[in-house]
Amino acid sequence: xxxxxxxxxxxxxxxxxxxxxxxxxxxxxxxxxxxxxxxxxxxxxxxxxxxxxxxxxxxxxxxxxxxxxxxxxxxxxxxxxxxxxxxxxxxxxxxxxxxxxxxxxxxxxxxxxxxxxxxxxxxxxxxxxxxxxxx
Amino acid sequence: xxxxxxxxxxxxxxxxxxxxxxxxxxxxxxxxxxxxxxxxxxxxxxxxxxxxxxxxxxxxxxxxxxxxxxxxxxxxxxxxxxxxxxxxxxxxxxxxxxxxxxxxxxxxxxxxxxxxxxxxxxxxxxxxxxxxxxx
DNA sequence: TCTGAAGGTTATAGTAACTATAAGGTCAAT
DNA sequence: ATTGACCTTATAGTTACTATAACCTTCAGA
Numbered sequence: 001x002x003x004x005x006x007x008x009x010x011x012x013x014x015x016x017x018x019x020x021x022x023x024x025x026x027x028x029x030x031x032x033x034x035x036x037x038x039x040x041x042x043x044x045x046x047x048x049x050x051x052x053x054x055x056x057x058x059x060x061x062x063x064x065x066x067x068x069x070x071x072x073x074x075x076x077x078x079x080x081x082x083x084x085x086x087x088x089x090x091x092x093x094x095x096x097x098x099x100x101x102x103x104x105x106x107x108x109x110x111x112x113x114x115x116x117x118x119x120x121x122x123x124x125x126x127x128x129x130x131x132x133x134x135x
Numbered sequence: 136x137x138x139x140x141x142x143x144x145x146x147x148x149x150x151x152x153x154x155x156x157x158x159x160x161x162x163x164x165x166x167x168x169x170x171x172x173x174x175x176x177x178x179x180x181x182x183x184x185x186x187x188x189x190x191x192x193x194x195x196x197x198x199x200x201x202x203x204x205x206x207x208x209x210x211x212x213x214x215x216x217x218x219x220x221x222x223x224x225x226x227x228x229x230x231x232x233x234x235x236x237x238x239x240x241x242x243x244x245x246x247x248x249x250x251x252x253x254x255x256x257x258x259x260x261x262x263x264x265x266x267x268x269x270x
Numbered sequence: 271t272c273t274g275a276a277g278g279t280t281a282t283a284g285t286a287a288c289t290a291t292a293a294g295g296t297c298a299a300t
Numbered sequence: 301a302t303t304g305a306c307c308t309t310a311t312a313g314t315t316a317c318t319a320t321a322a323c324c325t326t327c328a329g330a
Contacts (some may be wrong), residue, residue: 023288039325041278050267057266062241066165075263075328084262086252089262093245103231106197110228117221125217127224128210130187131192144306159288174296176307
């Protein structure tokens with residue numbers, strides 16, 4: 001095992017992930033339990049640093065922590081086929097596209113609503129009317 | 136007050152919102168407390184029905200329950216200007232657009248990742264490599 | 271050497287918007 | 301009378317954190 005050189009705060013600075021979040025990741029087991037200094041401080045190595053960056057990048061792609069747990073485990077089994085990884089990416093892509101579809105529909109409808117406001121009283125408000133009355 | 140004619144399940148059927156969720160909305164106060172039958176069953180009127188549809192439509196536009204609480208309160212003050220409503224719509228539109236931007240970036244990157252998979256072993260996997268190594 | 275600030279530790283509760291579960295009461299039909 | 305579908309409540313679980321409290325450690329400056 002390699003040298004433990006970062007405190008949780010230093011690791012946080014280097015990864016952009018807050019100390020509380022790092023501890024949380026440890027608690028739910030997606031980061032291994034950190035080794036400790038004599039006084040009980042967590043100490044991290046460059047490997048921990050890499051793993052945390054992996055997590056951050058995966059989160060940025062919208063993967064859930066559950067998915068990331070699996071990805072990390074896949075990443076460790078060097079000899080296995082990467083089909084599982086590819087499948088996860090594919091699945092995530094579909095989910096993102098589905099969210100995109102929903103959000104685009106929301107955008108259209110909100111634009112429509114926004115355009116129909118004429119600045120009167122609530123009793124004449126087309127927005128409220130639309131929200132209230134359309135099927 | 137108008138006639139109370141639906142049970143929670145009937146209201147659920149008519150709105151597509153589940154009984155548990157309707158009760159939940161009552162509990163957090165975005166629906167008024169329903170009146171009760173002799174045996175304690177909740178009873179709803181067509182006004183309740185409308186209000187619930189309002190909530191459902193607003194949810195479909197991505198508004199939070201907090202926002203919807205405010206929208207409902209605005210909708211009730213007929214004499215007020217609808218500027219507040221318009222502002223909420225505008226703000227929601229911006230939020231949706233911001234989410235869209237994030238998701239589009241995710242889609243691009245996932246597409247890129249997905250395209251670079253060549254079906255070998257994990258140790259050669261470009262996806263894992265990318266997740267592990269890029270800044 | 272003392273002191274105070276900036277960091278570390280734990281445990282617990284709160285967030286959003288539900289969903290799930292348990293344990294029971296009611297109602298209409300057979 | 302009993303079944304099944306519905307209703308009631310309360311409590312806990314979900315996701316990915318964030319906030320709070322109460323305390324300990326480390327280090328730089330007076």
